[in-house]
Amino acid sequence: MPERLVYWNGDFIPERSARVSVFDWALMYGDMLFEMTRTFKKKPFHLRKHLERLYDSLRYAEIDCGLSIDEMEAATFETIRKNEDRLEGLDFQIMHDVTRGSMPHYDTIVTEGQAPIVCIHVIPLVRHLGLMWERFRDGAHFVVPRQQSVPSRFLDPKAKNRSRLYYRVAELQAEHMDSGAMAVLTDEQGFLTEGTGNNFFIAKDGVIYTPKPHNILRGVSRYVCIEIARRLKVEVREADIEPYDVRQADEAWFTSTPYSMVPITRFDFYPVGDGKRGPLFQRLLDAWSEEVGISIDAQFKEYSELAKLWTP
Ligand SMILES: Cc1ncc(COP(=O)(O)O)c(C=O)c1O
Numbered sequence: 001m002p003e004r005l006v007y008w009n010g011d012f013i014p015e016r017s018a019r020v021s022v023f024d025w026a027l028m029y030g031d032m033l034f035e036m037t038r039t040f041k042k043k044p045f046h047l048r049k050h051l052e053r054l055y056d057s058l059r060y061a062e063i064d065c066g067l068s069i070d071e072m073e074a075a076t077f078e079t080i081r082k083n084e085d086r087l088e089g090l091d092f093q094i095m096h097d098v099t100r101g102s103m104p105h106y107d108t109i110v111t112e113g114q115a116p117i118v119c120i121h122v123i124p125l126v127r128h129l130g131l132m133w134e135r136f137r138d139g140a141h142f143v144v145p146r147q148q149s150v151p152s153r154f155l156d157p158k159a160k161n162r163s164r165l166y167y168r169v170a171e172l173q174a175e176h177m178d179s180g181a182m183a184v185l186t187d188e189q190g191f192l193t194e195g196t197g198n199n200f201f202i203a204k205d206g207v208i209y210t211p212k213p214h215n216i217l218r219g220v221s222r223y224v225c226i227e228i229a230r231r232l233k234v235e236v237r238e239a240d241i242e243p244y245d246v247r248q249a250d251e252a253w254f255t256s257t258p259y260s261m262v263p264i265t266r267f268d269f270y271p272v273g274d275g276k277r278g279p280l281f282q283r284l285l286d287a288w289s290e291e292v293g294i295s296i297d298a299q300f301k302e303y304s305e306l307a308k309l310w311t312p
Helices: 025-029 047-061 069-082 126-138 165-177 220-231 243-248 279-292 296-310
Strands: 005-008 011-014 032-040 092-099 117-124 140-143 182-186 192-195 199-204 207-211 236-239 251-256 260-267
Touching: 005 069, 032 047, 047 069, 047 092, 047 220, 069 092, 069 117, 126 260, 126 296, 140 251, 165 182, 192 199, 192 207, 199 220, 199 243, 207 220, 220 236, 220 251, 220 260, 220 279, 243 260, 251 279, 260 279, 279 296
Parallel strands: 140 182, 140 260, 207 236
Antiparallel strands: 005 011, 005 117, 032 092, 092 117, 182 192, 199 207, 199 251, 251 260
16 A cells, blocks of 8 residues: 655655654644544545634634635645545545744754644544544543643633643543543533543433533534534533532543544443443434444444554
8 A cells, every 4th residue: 555645735745754843833832733534434524614623723823824724625635635545445534733833943954944834644544443442332431630621711722732741641640540541631620621632421311411612622523412412302501510420420421533422431430320331322323323324333343343454
């Protein structure tokens, strides 16, 4: 299989050569915005919504990436087209990364200039789904680590940025608490905010609750899940959720672009509800599958098998 090609400021380069300079703001400050979109049946799912969020993030960080949103969309389709025969006929992720470019201090070294770097790459979803497969099948364990969310008045998490050390620290703490556990962070009052790459939901007595959209990244999958629930006439409330509330919940799950929805069957070492994938979770996931025209359950299983062959 030939190497996939990465869009790099208008050129296409082999993915192994796609490297950001150590003199870039991205490495110096984590000064970089990004998006991840996925495909279903090889068609980008809500690409425009992801690009709108990318441009909101860029506006927040005052980066002019040099492309209009329409040009970014066209570059995305061009990247997909260039890679058509390199994606093994599989569904894939589409990453948009924008760095601020090289720091002025190093203009004698980085002589190609200090313009932002716009990078788009596509990779089959095999490893992502493979690494999440057991949690998707049996449910994830979520714990609340000491590391809290950065309040939006300090650094707004609504801008999808690569200054992510606090998410990583939360993941490491969760791993120390229970091997394989995932972190859900809290705000200064102790209300749940979000996971390190996902949005959090619980259900109780047929009503769905999800954290208010303040100190979180407003996930596109969160939006899709809420829309599906409302279409199915299930009430959804954006609410302050405390760890205590999860102990009383019937079900919990998270949403995130590569996986759509994953059940959470243990929370802080206790089972959620009866400790199994819940019926409301399954109803929403089935409706999601219907909307995108594939069985998300079946694809997860299939790609997790493929992932074993992909392991280096
Ligand atoms: C911190 C954080 N919250 C939530 C999400 C979920 O967002 P989406 O559904 O748009 O993938 C992500 C996705 O990467 C994330 O990084």
